[in-house]
Amino acid sequence: MLIEIKPEQLRVGMYVHSLDLSWYNHPFWRRRFLINNEADLSTLLSLGTRVIVIDDSKGLGPQPRHDPVPDVASAPEKADFAHFDVNPATPKPAPKTPVPNGPDSKPVPLVGAAREAEMQRASKMLHRSKTEVMTLFGNARMGKSISTRKITNLVAQISDSVTKDPSIILNVARLKTKDEYTFLHSVSVCALMINLGRKLGLDEVVVQDLGMAGMLHDLGKMTIPDVILNKPAKLDEEEWRIVRSHPEKGHAILSSAKCGTETALDVCLNHHEKMDGTGYPNKIKGEDLSLAARMAAICDVYDAITSQRSYNAPLSGAVALSKMLSWKGHFDQTLLRSFIESLGISPIGTVVQLTDGTFAIVTGENPEDFSQPIVRTFHDPENPDSSISKDIRISRIEGTVQVREIIYDLTPELAEKAQALSVFVS
Template identity: 60%
Template sequence: MNLFADARMGNAIKSDKMAPLVEQIASSVTIDPTIILNIARLKTKDEYTYLHSVAVCALMVNLARKMGMAESVMQEVGMAGLLHDVGKTSIPDNILSKPGKLDDLEWITVRNHPQRGHDILSASTGIGSIALEVCLRHHEKMDGTGYPGGIPAENLSVYTRMAAICDVYDAITSQRSYNTPMSASQALAKMQSWSGHFDKMILRDFIDSLGILPVGTLLRLDRDELAMVVGESPSNYAAPIVRRFYSLRGHCEIEPKDLDIGRIKSRRILAIEDPEDWGWSDWSAYSQKLLAKTAS
């Protein structure tokens, strides 16, 4: 778990209940030797997918806890995270690790991994219904444009919706040879801005479960100032860097200034605010403009 004890995992790894639970999940995989062989194969075949699977397991367990799910369900949810990409063992190496764009045929092969994974798990004993479903459905989207089924939201279970969020979040915050990873707060802001992909309520819970504020979040500071999150503090990833831009005393915009809340101990965040309550009907446009400004 030390591998994941970095900024993108936020509070997920700080919880001391996390490590034993994930360990327990990993060890319970031995119930079926076929499955452990597949996981082992994934580890040697594709280190990235293996680490991604463990990270999704941890994120899923952390989210399930935030959502108040029972311990027994949390274990199943974690298991589902660990096994969700097992179908990638069936993708040829040259496609799996291809850095550039995939051609149509390669893309079809990649898009087949949920079904292949489901076939592998169905042929094994002791795999619960949550893991089976998550494996098949983790690339479905709320607006029905996902794959392999193009399933509409009403037929996507809460577990599938959780997996879609944890899967994408880990993918876009992870370092791969050919991409620059997003920071945690950037990734969360991006995910909030995509319409039709995720369950908004569960995404809210996910953000809470990480304890990381997305870029663009409006905050009220001490000294009667409003500020917006622009990044994470390098000194303390759970604390944001904020751009203060508005004085509540003067009822006016002020010269933007960035404050590293993790470092400047004299400044405090008082509350997360709803931009509409402060008269910003189009906060996303306003925040983009503010983000583009240079601050001192």
């Protein structure tokens, strides 16, 4: 249940649902979070928030009225709330009432005629919008002040489609020809930002803002000659320098056209920065990058490497995510895991636990349903000494074994058994 409380009622172990602050103005990058310790509580109290909404189904509730409000020093020990989501690796308790497309929900794909109808609707909507939006992008490039009403409208329609089934818009936007790459890549990054924002439990206003930022992130590419953008070979040094100028050019265009929000400006400039400070244009390190920029870095690369580009064949989702997990220092790893969950895809090489309790390695993709993996089992906790190695083609057929969760932090025993299979483990 959501309960509104005053700051003096806050205590360690409460789950904060929302604050009366812009998410930019507080250091907790998750809009919803558990107060894990005294330091988090003190930071929260120092923000000057007047009203806090807590969720007592996920953490401690307020003290009964006749109880004195505890001061920080008398807050409960960590052990008192150890069963809540203190450790992100600990499986979360199931929410009492799942929220559609909320942080704890899994994508529920449309099937059959409903899926076909939504694919056609999304395809027509994007086809209608393409010319309008590209004209607006062109106007912005000329330094003209433009109305973002049409882009806002498109972002709302993409958001609507993501609510129904996130895979629809991504599938429609996946097959990009050279001339529509920039537009459909913007659509995909918009959809991925919206989907990830919802997975993180961000407010819907923030989610729409992130969608708009995704839509505008590569505006600077409008200034790059097509002969470079579509070159069917590796770029030379000078061509790379020109391509790498697009974040700053896009930021300048958005600033002068006065059509970008704070988030859009930030994402436009910083979506090619990396967590280890080796990105461009300013080599900003992870701790100085906003949540929006770190999200955009993931969404941007995922769409680029799963799309047909000038000289690279597209990767499947499971292979792309596997590669992204292996690029240490590039992405925010916690966010990347949330992103993977938001897509419902198991990257190749990861260890998963199945719904029957056994552990398995993802070895491939089910050719009949690419969002589902082929796995090889290697450990059954019920019979730890038995040696099981069985290939299973996971499908969405009801009553069959499914992937329960991806296990990133393996125990030494699991790691040893997984490696014994001689299969690459990320």
